[in-house]
Each structure stands twice: as structure tokens, then as C-alpha cells.
Amino acid sequence: MRPNLILHVIAKFLIPLIILFALYVQFHGDFGPGGGFQAGVIFSVALILYALVFGLETAEKIIPSNWLHKLAALGVVIYAGVGVVSLLLGGNYLDYTFLGSNQVAGQHLGILLVELGVGLTVASVMITIFFKFTWRTVKHKYVQKR
């Protein structure tokens, strides 16, 4: 892709802000609007913007595809794992009360971990879908040119 100075500068300025906002939405979801789903999407937007401006090859160097696949699965495992842990600690499945010293602490920890799992899965799945779609477009162009 032809390098564009304005796009590069603006993207480099915006991407840290987007990631910071995603983390804020992720971990402040208990107190304000937001949570894992929104944070995951916002986080993936940062990487998609990077891929749009700096090219797909460069973006895939940050997070290789096979890592993304594992992270997506890891999110589901974290979520389901919290349920199993609460089961082992004597509660019902996904009843976070027994995770902490008292009910409120347990619930807080449980919600935080669960939202983390949601965010991980959503972010990696969104990035994976985008990478796969665009990579195919690039491949088709490459094949057509030959």
C-alpha cells in the first residue's frame, strides 16, 4: 500500500488512545456503562485501524494468527473455568460468592474475571474475522495480477 504520512501520524496518535479506552471500558464496566463485549470490540478496532493503515502483514506481526485462535479459546476457558472453580469451592456453577472472603468480594472478583474472558474472546474473534476476510481479498488480487 502507498504510505500516507497524515494517516500514519493520526493512526499512531489514535491507536494508544483507543487501546486505553478499551481497557477503561473493560475494567470500569462495574461502575459505568461498558463491559467485556464493548471493550473487546473497541480493542479489536485499534488493531483493525493499524492493519488498515500499515498493512496486513505488519499487523499480523503484532499478534500471529495462531495466537489469536488460542486467545479466543482462552477467553471461553476463563469464563467456564470461573464456573468450575466456584463449583469446586462449594457453590453452584458460576455462583461467585465463594471465590472471595465474603459475598461482595467474591462477586466482584467473579464478575471481573468473567468480563475479562468475554473481552478476550470477543477481541480475538473480531480480529480473526477481519484478518481472514482481508487476507483473502489480498490473495485474490495477487492471483488476479499473475
Add this chain to the structure above:
Amino acid sequence: MIDIVIDVTLLAFLAITAVASLRLTNLFAIVMLFGIFSLLSAGLFVVMDAPDVAFTEAAVGAGISTVLMLATLALVKRPQKPYYAEAPRTHTPWLPLIVVVITGSALVYGTWDIPGFGAPGSPAQTHVARDYLDNALQETGVPNIVTAVLASYRGFDTLGEVVVVYTAGVAVLLLIGGRRSKTTARRKDEVETR
């Protein structure tokens, strides 16, 4: 008063966007209109005091979906033909019009029995919502009750949602993922071109 003005403006823009995306044949423009439609819906959700939903709609509907649809568009690269050029019509436009008018009036008739927006006596407010609003803060220590319901009270539902998202990713990988190694891709292309 100002609420009504905002509501009417947003809904009018929604209607205009919907009709415009039906009339247009340029797929790129339609995708952009879908993004605008989502953003307007997000505005409506904010007006209705549902910032969590508005947040999701703005991030997913206006942001990611638009990007993914553009990526799909770049992939298929086929402009939509005007519908009237496709095939001769088999029936008059009156039949669909009558069907739409009857269905629409049935739906409007149905809305007369729906309780007003935020009515305190409606089933949505009297069943479990009251319990959540009263007890969520003491039981979970999370001030945002939407998060408390989503992650704790209805944690099992949300687990299902996450699995759905994961399944979508797996499905995309299975359909168009393939191996990234260039040799297999090239070999396949050579076989296809021969």
C-alpha cells in the same frame, strides 16, 4: 419538550436512512447507510436511558459490522444490479403493498396493548427487575446493575453468548481460514488454472 424533538428527529432520520438504503443500488453506499442507521439507533438508546445498549450498538453496529461488511464487499466485488433489470415482474406491485399494509396495521394494532415506555405497572418492571434494583448493590457490590445482571445473575446466559461469538470465529476459520502457507495456496491455484 426537548425529548420529543430529539425523538422525532432521530426517528425521522432513521426512516430516511432505511428508505434510502432500500432505494440505492450502490452497495458501498448502502453499507455506509447501515453504519449511520446503527449510530442513529445508538442515539435513540441513549435518549431511552440505556447507555450500555447504546455503547454496544455504536461499537458493534456502527463500527465493526461496517468494517466487516466493507471487507466482504472488497472480497465479492459484485455491484448489485438494479432490481428492475433482473427479471420481468411476475405480479403487480399491488399484492406486496396490500400484504405490507395488512401486516403493518396488525402490528400497529398490537402496540395499543403494550404498556407505555417505562410504565411502573408493566410486567417488565414488576417481575424480577424490582428485585435486581433493590438488592444488586448489596449482593454484588457492583453499582452498574446492568453488569451485575449480565455477569452474575445471568452469568449462564452470557457464557452462552461468549460461546456463540467463539463459534462464529471458528466457523469463519473453517470456511475461509485455510492454511497460511503460500505453497499450498499456489499449488491449488495452479490446479485450478490448468
